[in-house]
Amino acid sequence: MIMKQKRGILTMILAAVFSIGIMGSINPAQNAEAKRTVKIVKVQKVASKPYRATKGYMYNSAKLTKKIHNLKNYKNTTFYSKKRVTIKTTQNKKAYYTYVANKSGKIKGYVYSKYLKLYQPKTITIVGIPTDPSTTQTKPTASKLISKTDLQSLIDASPDLDPTGQLLSLTAGDYATYQSVFDKNFNVGDYANDGVFNNDQASIYVRSAQLIPYVQKAMDKWNSALGSTVFTLGTAQDHSLTLGFGNGQADGWDGVFDGSGVEVDYVSFHDSTYPYGPMPLSSSQTISVKLSTDDSDGAGDGMAAHVANRVHYDATNHYLTTTVTGTPSQLLENYWVGVITHELGHSLGLDHTPYFGDIMAAQSSVEDGQSQENEKYNWTDYKDSDGTQGGALTATLSQRDIDRAKLTKLLGYW
Ligand SMILES: [Zn+2]
Structure with a gap:
């Protein structure tokens, strides 16, 4: 989910806010015990x-x-x-x-x-006849499981929440055996309903033609980053995932994924002053919008934007200031492409991270008063330094986003 941004007052410099969340609980696999046709x-x-x-x-x-x-x-x-x-x-x-x-x-x-x-059977160690200790042989089978300690060492050696190197080239048995270890250490889980991904692909039926160019850009980002056609456009008759407008006003979201569909808030999407304030949309001039996650008025989700002088009401939190640059229409397009790319990331099994530079960033690990299911740790503010380009704001996938999506494929989540 991408929560509503709090509107700042626009001069030349504008304000925005973020909080990104996954919606509620994911439907567990439907069970087939009831009688039905x-x-x-x-x-x-x-x-x-x-x-x-x-x-x-x-x-x-x-x-x-x-x-x-x-x-x-x-x-x-x-x-x-x-x-x-x-x-x-x-x-x-x-x-x-x-x-x-x-x-x-x-x-x-x-x-x-x-x-x-x-099912991967446990390794069988074949030991030779010990006539002489030096001739004793052990022949591990090809599917030997990594030990829990060795797996933990690989995780510790990899950047935070970013599975790299050997972590992406283990055996199918390793991924099956240590699924919960991966979920917990990389904030991932099987979030898409059964049937959304078939042969590693999801086909999206976009209910509103107006959204198609945005969805196309969001799909291209994942497809090119992952080097395969993960998302395709489907039709009303033939699709595995739907995407369209919904009403996020009451619950305060801009985008949401519910296991088999993505919704984008209709009202905000059609409000060109959202989230950056009034902008000269027809202008081809590049503008810069300065944003802060600082919430100096203490309202909303903990974010509002305050231009040059940030006021820290809470000394324990780290606030982040960043600037987005582009023509007004580019900034708005990037914003909504970013929302959709983020929601598609949830469908791939990615939960949030505290890294503002990630498409899957969220300012807090707690949403609607609840911690997410698979989380390495809790957080209450972004970890990046000032000036970091926002992944969701600029519709840019980070290496961490891509590595995590490669991992969720290996885990069988898409
Ligand atoms: Zn989210």
């Missing part, structure tokens, strides 16, 4: 991979007519994937089921895909 939309053959499941049921058919096994009773059974079925419920919700079978083929059926966790 389902329609099979698509059946795909998939590579045979080993999985385990600890909850949910196995169904006799993709129409989910009959539960044949409670997976609680098969915690130690390895199942192999055969095909994936996309279904649609009567409420028109998409869900994915995987047809799996155990090794002998006796236990087989359809399982809700999110309940299947990739």
Whole structure:
């Protein structure tokens, strides 16, 4: 979520404020236990991979007519994937089921895909016959898991909240085993509903033509940074994510992601004095807007802008001053492209960071009185120094944003 900016008084220098948040809780995977009518939309053959499941049921058919096994009773059974079925419920919700079978083929059926966790057997160490200690050999298998201590050392050696180097080239087993360690250390989580990403892609249906150029720019930013087509434009009939205008006035947001859709506040989007104040929109002249996160009047989210002399009402907080530069229309365009890029970042599994230079920045880790789920630590103000270019304001992805999105792909969140 991107919270409403507090409007400053414009002279030549203007004021704005930020707070960016993710909306409420993310819907947990829908469970398929209630009776319902389902329609099979698509059946795909998939590579045979080993999985385990600890909850949910196995169904006799993709129409989910009959539960044949409670997976609680098969915690130690390895199942192999055969095909994936996309279904649609009567409420028109998409869900994915995987047809799996155990090794002998006796236990087989359809399982809700999110309940299947990739299974990597523990390393087997083969020790040679110890005739002479020097001939003793250990042969680790290719899928040896990294130890928790070694993983922590890599995390400690990497910049704060920024997974780099070896952290982005571990094995599938490492990512599956240490998922919660990664979530906690890099403020990430599986935030998109099941079905938003298919084959690492989401297709966005933009409900308002007016928003399309903004969405296109936001998609291009992620696509080019990640080196693949992660986001594409979809249609009303064929899409996995929707994007359109909504009403953020009451709850105070400019942008919000709810698991399967993004909304942009209609009123503020159509108000050209927002968030920087009145601007000569037709002018091609470059202007500079100076902003501060200082909240000297003590109102709002803790931010307002105060031009040259910042007044620190609270000695414990660090306030940040920055300047955005461009033609008035560029500044406004960047602002809204930044909002959409930020919300798409949530869909990729990225929560906030305290770094103003990130597209995923938020001034506080606490939103609506609640801490976010996956957070390395709490914060109440940005960590960057004065003059840092705001990632969301300028619609610019930082290296940290990109590295985190690479990590969430490895974790299977998109
Ligand atoms: Zn947010």
